[in-house]
Amino acid sequence: MVQDKSKQPAFVLVRPQMGENIGAAARAMWNFGLDRMRVVAPRDGWPNEKAVAMSSGAGRLLDEALLSDDLEGAVGDCTYVMATTARPRDMTKTVFTPEAAMAEAASRIADGQRVAILFGPERAGLENEDIAQANAIISVPVNPEFPSLNLGQCVLLCSYEWMRASATAVPVQEALAGTEWANGEEIAHLARHYEDRMEEAGFFFPEHKAASMKINLRNLWSRLPLTRADVQMLHGMLRQIVRWKDKS
Amino acid sequence: MVQDKSKQPAFVLVRPQMGENIGAAARAMWNFGLDRMRVVAPRDGWPNEKAVAMSSGAGRLLDEALLSDDLEGAVGDCTYVMATTARPRDMTKTVFTPEAAMAEAASRIADGQRVAILFGPERAGLENEDIAQANAIISVPVNPEFPSLNLGQCVLLCSYEWMRASATAVPVQEALAGTEWANGEEIAHLARHYEDRMEEAGFFFPEHKAASMKINLRNLWSRLPLTRADVQMLHGMLRQIVRWKDKS
Numbered sequence: 001m002v003q004d005k006s007k008q009p010a011f012v013l014v015r016p017q018m019g020e021n022i023g024a025a026a027r028a029m030w031n032f033g034l035d036r037m038r039v040v041a042p043r044d045g046w047p048n049e050k051a052v053a054m055s056s057g058a059g060r061l062l063d064e065a066l067l068s069d070d071l072e073g074a075v076g077d078c079t080y081v082m083a084t085t086a087r088p089r090d091m092t093k094t095v096f097t098p099e100a101a102m103a104e105a106a107s108r109i110a111d112g113q114r115v116a117i118l119f120g121p122e123r124a125g126l127e128n129e130d131i132a133q134a135n136a137i138i139s140v141p142v143n144p145e146f147p148s149l150n151l152g153q154c155v156l157l158c159s160y161e162w163m164r165a166s167a168t169a170v171p172v173q174e175a176l177a178g179t180e181w182a183n184g185e186e187i188a189h190l191a192r193h194y195e196d197r198m199e200e201a202g203f204f205f206p207e208h209k210a211a212s213m214k215i216n217l218r219n220l221w222s223r224l225p226l227t228r229a230d231v232q233m234l235h236g237m238l239r240q241i242v243r244w245k246d247k248s
Numbered sequence: 249m250v251q252d253k254s255k256q257p258a259f260v261l262v263r264p265q266m267g268e269n270i271g272a273a274a275r276a277m278w279n280f281g282l283d284r285m286r287v288v289a290p291r292d293g294w295p296n297e298k299a300v301a302m303s304s305g306a307g308r309l310l311d312e313a314l315l316s317d318d319l320e321g322a323v324g325d326c327t328y329v330m331a332t333t334a335r336p337r338d339m340t341k342t343v344f345t346p347e348a349a350m351a352e353a354a355s356r357i358a359d360g361q362r363v364a365i366l367f368g369p370e371r372a373g374l375e376n377e378d379i380a381q382a383n384a385i386i387s388v389p390v391n392p393e394f395p396s397l398n399l400g401q402c403v404l405l406c407s408y409e410w411m412r413a414s415a416t417a418v419p420v421q422e423a424l425a426g427t428e429w430a431n432g433e434e435i436a437h438l439a440r441h442y443e444d445r446m447e448e449a450g451f452f453f454p455e456h457k458a459a460s461m462k463i464n465l466r467n468l469w470s471r472l473p474l475t476r477a478d479v480q481m482l483h484g485m486l487r488q489i490v491r492w493k494d495k496s
Contacts, residue, residue, distance in 0.1 A: 028401070033391040057394055099412075141411065143281040146305055153276070156401055157408055163389065164347075179340050198485055201492035216481060224472045227340055233464060237446055244449035245493035 009105045009115040009162065010066075011155060012038040012074050014130055017122050019044060022062070023054025024152030025119070030058035032159035037065040038074045038116070071118070071130055078116040080108050083126050083134035084154055086147055094136040098157050101138040102165035117158055122151050180228045190231050191221045197238055257353045257363040257410065258314075259403060260286040260322050262378055265370045267292060270310070271302025272400030273367070278306035280407035285313040286322045286364070319366070319378055324433035326364040328356050329470070331374050331382035332402055334395055339376075341471055342384040346405050349386040350413035361429060365406055370399050380466040381432070428476045438479050439469045445486055 011029055016022050016039065026037060042048060046067050055062055068074040075081050082101050096104060105115045118134060120126035131137065140149060140157055149157075182190075195214055204210035226234075259277055264270050264287065274285060290296060294315050303310055316322040323329050330349050344352060353363045366382060368374035379385065388397060388405055397405075430438075443462060452458035474482075 027394075027396065030394045031390050031397055031401075033393075057396055140408075142279050143411075145281075146275075146278045148275065148305055149279055153279075153401075153404055156404060160388075160405055160408075163391075167389070194485070198488065201489045203485055203488040213481075216477075217485075220478055220481065224474075226472075229340070229464075230468055233468065237442075237451055240446065240451040241449045241489055241493070245489070245496050248493050248496060 007109055007166075008034055008036050009102075009109065009117050010036045010038050010075075010078065011158070012040060012071070012116050012118045013042070013151070014040045014071055014074075014118055014126060015043060015121045016119075016151065017043045019048040019050025019052075020054045021122055021151045022048060022051035023056075023058075025155040026051070026055040026058040026061040028152055028156035029159050030061055031156070032163040034159050034162060035061050035064070037061045039065050039067050040071050040074045041069055042067075043121075071133055075116045075118075075133065077114055079113040080105070080115045080136075081118060081134045082115070082136045082138050083118040083131045084120065084138045084140075084158065085131065086125055086139070086142075086149065093131075093134065096136055096138050098138055098140055098161040099164070101136070102158065102161040104136070105162065106165040119151055119154055182226045182228050182231045186228065186231050187221050187226065190226075190234055191218050193235060193238060194221070197242060255357055255414075256282055256284050257350075257357065257365050258284045258286050258323075258326065259406070260288060260319070260364050260366045261290070261399070262288045262319055262322075262366055262374060263291060263369045264367075264399065265291045267296040267298025267300075268302045269370055269399045270296060270299035271304075271306075273403040274299070274303040274306040274309040276400055276404035277407050278309055279404070280411040282407050282410060283309050283312070285309045287313050287315050288319050288322045289317055290315075291369075319381055320432070320436050323364045323366075323381065324431065324436065325362055326432045327361040327429040328353070328363045328384075329366065329382045329432060330363070330384045330386050331366040331379045332368065332386045332388075332406065333379065334373055334387070334390075334397065337376065337379060337385065339379060339385070339467055341379075341382065341467070344384055344386050346386055346388055346409040347412070349384070350406065350409040352384070353410065354413040362431070364432075367399055367402060376463055377466075380463050381436070381470055383470055430474045430476050430479045434476065434479050435469050435474065438474075438482055439466050441483060441486060442469070445490060 011034060013022060013025060022042065029035065029037060039046065047062065051062055052059055066074065082096065108115050118126060118130060120130065140154065142149060195217060198204065204213050259282060261270060261273060270290065277283065277285060287294065295310065299310055300307055314322065330344065356363050366374060366378060368378065388402065390397060443465060446452065452461050
């Protein structure tokens with residue numbers, strides 16, 4: 001999960017205001033294995049105590065953050081820069097979704113490029129002068145009635161998309177791998193067990209419906225995704241209920 | 249962007265602790281056009297002032313939130329429930345990424361089903377008893393060295409993926425279209441019926457294993473894709489077998 005430093009984009013916080021948000025950004029990055037933070041002209045100076053307090057567990061990102069006075073100093077070594085913006089800007093630049101942006105970043109980084117992602121100050125976002133230094137724009141498609149993502153949330157979504165873009169394959173259904181599914185013979189045995197006992201119990205009644213009831217019951221067992229453990233439990237329940245009957 | 253109410257999953261906060269996190273969850277949902285929140289047994293009562301303060305702009309979600317005392321009450325009308333968990337659980341349930349989970353949700357909702365997503369309390373997450381009521385699990389693939397997503401972040405990522413999935417959802421399982429799936433209340437009723445009778449029959453033995461046997465049995469019912477007709481048949485079988493016992 002953790003990337004080689006040269007194989008990651010740098011996340012650049014431009015003139016961040018609240019220390020809490022810087023700390024939250026560090027945590028969001030490290031949640032997805034990113035640890036190259038850069039900070040441009042933080043309003044309350046550097047280091048920032050509130051940022052450190054909020055970053056618990058990800059404090060190393062702040063210790064190692066590259067601090068600079070202006071954006072140019074922060075991205076001077078980068079060959080491709082993307083700027084996050086909330087509102088549309090009248091600029092002739094490619095506008096990426098976070099997903100497309102991180103795919104682009106991963107592909108450029110794989111080619112040996114250095115990529116930076118810019119995040120603006122909490123209140124106003126990036127200035128047009130900042131965006132002018134970017135090659136492309138990242139815009140999160142939010143509810144137009146409520147486009148209020150904060151800095152930490154924007155960093156979180158981009159970090160998450162970075163992880164998705166850079167991971168070779170995210171295993172889905174891990175918990176089901178190794179599950180021992182019941183085979184056809186075991187299901188047939190279970191079906192017979194229930195059919196026999198239910199027959200004794202007088203369940204298949206009235207008689208002219210018995211055949212279709214049996215088919216419904218067989219269909220149930222064969223349609224359900226049963227494991228060996230499920231089948232054992234279902235056998236056990238039926239055996240126990242017959243013991244109960246026999247004792248009464 | 250804003251969804252018809254019946255065309256969204258419900259996001260269910262289970263025993264949330266901090267009002268601030270409830271408010272942040274409301275904002276995260278509304279950022280992506282979701283407004284069906286449900287709240288189960290909030291630690292600090294309801295309504296919660298801190299939640300309201302934090303939710304600015306998304307307060308309507310709290311006003312309209314469905315409040316209930318227990319999880320069963322919160323998801324009784326739902327036919328498919330997914331539980332978010334941080335750590336792996338040894339349960340035979342499908343584990344989805346947020347992306348796959350929201351694709352599944354969108355597809356089921358397009359088929360007319362009601363879907364709920366469960367989010368656990370901040371500190372400990374969902375209990376195994378909660379997860380036993382879910383059909384599947386959602387796990388965010390995070391940095392294993394730092395898997396520290398908080399409630400608001402987890403809600404944000406799921407909301408974001410919902411927005412992505414709902415833009416492209418197409419109903420699947422056409423062959424099963426028109427099938428009347430059992431809802432959560434019906435499954436819970438079935439589970440109780442079997443648990444009660446098996447208790448009387450002395451199935452949950454030895455005593456120190458009884459609790460885990462009960463959870464296994466509940467997990468079985470919630471994991472299986474049962475229709476209303478299946479549930480009726482399973483009730484009928486059990487009732488008949490009890491009559492059989494009573495007659496002997």
